[in-house]
Amino acid sequence: MTSFGSYNYSDVKTLPLDSPETKGIAVCKILYSEEYKKLMSCLRGLMAVNELSPRALYMTELVIGKVAAHYTVWLYRYKNIKKIVEETDKEGWHRVLEDELKWCGRVALANEKNYQIWHYREDIIELMISHLYGGDSDKYDVEKEEFPIIETLIDRDEKNYHVWTHRRWLVERFKMYGSPRELEFTEKRLAEDVRNNSAWNHRFFVLFGGKGEEFEADFDTELGFVKRQVCRSPTNPSSWNYLRGICAKKGFVQLKEFVTQFTEQKETDPVIPALEILAEIYKEEKQQDKWREVYEQLKKVDPIRQNYWESYGV
Amino acid sequence: MAGQLLTNKHIAYFKRCVGVLPAAFESEDSNMLAVLYFALTALDLLGALQTSFKEKDIAYFVGWIYAHSVETEEYFGFRGSLIYKDTGIYDPPNIGATCFALQSLVSLGDDLGRIRRGKLMKYVTKCQRVDGSFAPILDMATGLPYGEDDSRYCMMATTIRKIMKWNGNEEIDIDIDRLVKYIRSVKAFDGGLSMGRMCESHAGLTFCGLDSLKLTDTLQKNEWNDTADFLVHRQIWYDTHNKLELEENGFADDKDNGGFNGRLNKYADTCYAFWTINSLQILQDSHLIQREAVEHFLLKETQNQLMGGFNKTSDPADTYPDPLHSFLGLATLSILGYDGIGQLNSELVISKRAYLHWRSIKW
Numbered sequence A: 001m002t003s004f005g006s007y008n009y010s011d012v013k014t015l016p017l018d019s020p021e022t023k024g025i026a027v028c029k030i031l032y033s034e035e036y037k038k039l040m041s042c043l044r045g046l047m048a049v050n051e052l053s054p055r056a057l058y059m060t061e062l063v064i065g066k067v068a069a070h071y072t073v074w075l076y077r078y079k080n081i082k083k084i085v086e087e088t089d090k091e092g093w094h095r096v097l098e099d100e101l102k103w104c105g106r107v108a109l110a111n112e113k114n115y116q117i118w119h120y121r122e123d124i125i126e127l128m129i130s131h132l133y134g135g136d137s138d139k140y141d142v143e144k145e146e147f148p149i150i151e152t153l154i155d156r157d158e159k160n161y162h163v164w165t166h167r168r169w170l171v172e173r174f175k176m177y178g179s180p181r182e183l184e185f186t187e188k189r190l191a192e193d194v195r196n197n198s199a200w201n202h203r204f205f206v207l208f209g210g211k212g213e214e215f216e217a218d219f220d221t222e223l224g225f226v227k228r229q230v231c232r233s234p235t236n237p238s239s240w241n242y243l244r245g246i247c248a249k250k251g252f253v254q255l256k257e258f259v260t261q262f263t264e265q266k267e268t269d270p271v272i273p274a275l276e277i278l279a280e281i282y283k284e285e286k287q288q289d290k291w292r293e294v295y296e297q298l299k300k301v302d303p304i305r306q307n308y309w310e311s312y313g314v
Numbered sequence B: 001m002a003g004q005l006l007t008n009k010h011i012a013y014f015k016r017c018v019g020v021l022p023a024a025f026e027s028e029d030s031n032m033l034a035v036l037y038f039a040l041t042a043l044d045l046l047g048a049l050q051t052s053f054k055e056k057d058i059a060y061f062v063g064w065i066y067a068h069s070v071e072t073e074e075y076f077g078f079r080g081s082l083i084y085k086d087t088g089i090y091d092p093p094n095i096g097a098t099c100f101a102l103q104s105l106v107s108l109g110d111d112l113g114r115i116r117r118g119k120l121m122k123y124v125t126k127c128q129r130v131d132g133s134f135a136p137i138l139d140m141a142t143g144l145p146y147g148e149d150d151s152r153y154c155m156m157a158t159t160i161r162k163i164m165k166w167n168g169n170e171e172i173d174i175d176i177d178r179l180v181k182y183i184r185s186v187k188a189f190d191g192g193l194s195m196g197r198m199c200e201s202h203a204g205l206t207f208c209g210l211d212s213l214k215l216t217d218t219l220q221k222n223e224w225n226d227t228a229d230f231l232v233h234r235q236i237w238y239d240t241h242n243k244l245e246l247e248e249n250g251f252a253d254d255k256d257n258g259g260f261n262g263r264l265n266k267y268a269d270t271c272y273a274f275w276t277i278n279s280l281q282i283l284q285d286s287h288l289i290q291r292e293a294v295e296h297f298l299l300k301e302t303q304n305q306l307m308g309g310f311n312k313t314s315d316p317a318d319t320y321p322d323p324l325h326s327f328l329g330l331a332t333l334s335i336l337g338y339d340g341i342g343q344l345n346s347e348l349v350i351s352k353r354a355y356l357h358w359r360s361i362k363w
Helices: A034-048 A054-066 A071-087 A090-110 A116-131 A147-156 A161-173 A180-192 A197-208 A219-232 A237-247 A253-263 A272-284 A288-301 A303-310 B007-017 B023-045 B055-066 B095-107 B117-126 B151-163 B176-185 B203-215 B221-232 B240-248 B270-282 B291-302 B323-335 B352-360
Strands: B069-071 B076-078 B137-139 B144-146
Touching: A034 A054, A034 A071, A054 A071, A054 A090, A071 A090, A071 A116, A071 B137, A090 A116, A090 A147, A116 A161, A147 A161, A161 A197, A180 A197, A197 A237, A219 A237, A219 A253, A237 A253, A237 A272, A253 A272, A272 A288, A288 A303, B007 B023, B007 B323, B023 B055, B023 B095, B023 B323, B023 B352, B055 B095, B076 B095, B076 B117, B095 B117, B095 B151, B095 B352, B117 B151, B151 B176, B151 B203, B176 B203, B203 B221, B203 B270, B221 B270, B270 B291, B270 B323, B291 B323
Parallel strands: none
Antiparallel strands: B069 B076, B137 B144
């Protein structure tokens, strides 16, 4: 009897992995473990007849547990979930989909760099909204379902690109632009590490990503915030980058006084990103001699980009 | 003094990649066409593709790649692994695998005669989403795109289209206007390209976006000046003027000097030297970076002195090379014109020799 977990697979017509076309060819040949071969031949047998059932769902769990990067296994799992939801009553939906979301969390924890899991999770959230909440996305409890897993993963890797991208998706999907909770989240992360560029970028999205429809950020408050962060660590490229970002439309002249305190320091070297903004200011003011001077200075303090500074006509 | 390129060790490393691999590679099972592409292109750049293999071996490679082809009534392409074969609707062509298969076949001198161009381009066209981006696969049951979207698949879809010499006059084609709109939409506030609208700028995704435009003749240089600024700033240099970073920034290390990071305040990584420099190459701006410093970083810090290949980072805990970083390290040196490495075609990311062969292919 072939069984995995509490399911019996004895009647599945298994499809072994070995392919007749490449028999005898040792190109990129992986020496599969016996366990992997057993799982894959069973999964392949189930997929071949498109069996959608709880035991097929369980098989996808075992295979994704071994190899999360198999691309159609995710599609197969999604089709299984959809079928199970369609065949259960409303109370059953809750259990199935909530279990699925929990499972997604466990897989994400085990595969921090995986692309597919987040796309899949977003599909499951959509399924919950359409089936459990009659299309009303406000009924989905983002704070309870999403924030703990995100916190855990960002605690492990504060710049995990996939996790931040998912958090961004949540802001867009659930219209959380300008949300004090989101802003606090970025502030907490920046308090821990002011160089966390992912946190800066998320803040930018929360404040300015809403295309002006839902929320208008207060520019002066934000300018004050970022200036304080710059002062915490003046050579940190991320906070300067953000400062440039929020000022891009309004121009940089207003930053002149702030910037010069970092370019005319007596005891330490001038701060490179501050010099870069100063050059922009002189350009805006059409003071050509002065901005050339700044680029000359940049050539000295940032020699790795010498060719680049020279390309500005120095 | 930059270190020396360990040519013979690299050749031995890449030859191992195309042979028998331990079970640890199970996690890469869907990516084996990528592994083959990295290894063959690297050997090609080292001038060792013809000398390392007999004609019989080359025929094996070609046969193995074609064993991954999928043909249905409507579509054609390649699957990522033979594990999908015979699974019906769960065995669709994959955009990534198809791209790597075609690039490898060109490098092997194949005439692509067995590729069903019309069916392939129909598949690629169907994988495009309404927003202009591309999905890795179609759900064969519904005929709709399935999977994550980001500019990686835009680059691979447009590479396939270019290799197929599709020129826009055909009945079926991707929507280039929508593709361009999508690529523009993922530019972050600092000029770098990203995973979606206003995501964090990322050098790898920047290359994928710019190359998609280049491959479809829609790259207008003056539209991407801020992108070049973002890219140039990826080269790392810790020195007296920013010594505070070495003290306070957990990601700063002066062993990374000369190398490139993919995002602000990340450590240097072999592959970001490639993504950045090749992006700049496509923008005709690669002279803006410091060549000697990046050569030093690659040859001294990430070139694996024992096994050949390149490690991901300069971290001493990072002791094993992998096919992707090894290929991209070598490809970077090729773009920089390092002596003894063949030229790379930046757009199709194959050797110039393979590119010339591709040009001669006629349908």
